[in-house]
Amino acid sequence: MATKVRDIMTGSPTSVSPELDIVTVARAMRDEQIGAVLVAEGDDLKGVVTDRDLVVRGLAAGGDPAQVKIGGIASKVTATVRPDDSTEKAAQIMRERSVRRLPVLEDGRPVGIVSIRDLASGASGEDAAAALADIGAARSTT
Template sequence: MATKIRDIMTGSPTSVSPELDIVTVARAMRDEDIGAVLVAEGDDLKGLVTDRDLVIRGLAAGGDPSQSKIGGIASSVTATVGPDDSLDKAAQIMRERSVRRLPVIEDGRPVGIVSIGDLAIEEDSGSALADISAARSNG
């Protein structure tokens, strides 16, 4: 059983510039079949954008998504974990901060993302959340 974040995280996370438009990022997320991207300038993590952010803060807010910058809708990163942190630490942070994803930072740069689904699969592979998280995308 995995005990460290590095054992379950999604490595090599997709990062985008805060200057990219919402449509370009949405297409990248679709093409890569991912639900979140990190927003960064170089190794400097600026935020995180989920597919839900695209809808709620991007499309539903009005305006032209091909002109709106992704940096304007990114959620600020309130917490991170390191690759050698425990799964329990990640779960505790997610619970305390009410977040579903945490960037994984090593030597000051993003190296992965760990999600509540990743934890569910590892901790209780028979749970409904684990089943949903492990299932192939229907998109």
């Protein structure tokens, strides 16, 4: 089984500018068949937006979706991991922060995203299974 984040992460994450409107980002997510994007200015990570964020913070909030900027609905990044961190560390952070996705940074630049699904496919042992159950039961913030 995988022991490093790099072995299970989704590499080359899609990043968008905080100035893009939510309609443009939603279409990009649809076209790329992804459920989350990183919001960044250059290599500076500003946040994460999920398909759920688009609905709950974007569309349900009202206003013109073509005018709502993605940076305004992005979840703040509260934690990250490195590619060489253990999958156990990623699961622990997800459990502690109640998040389902973590950006993966290398030298301060986003290089991937690791999700609860990635961990589930690479998890081994009783501790990993317990951590995943805790994450799944927690209220998601990303």
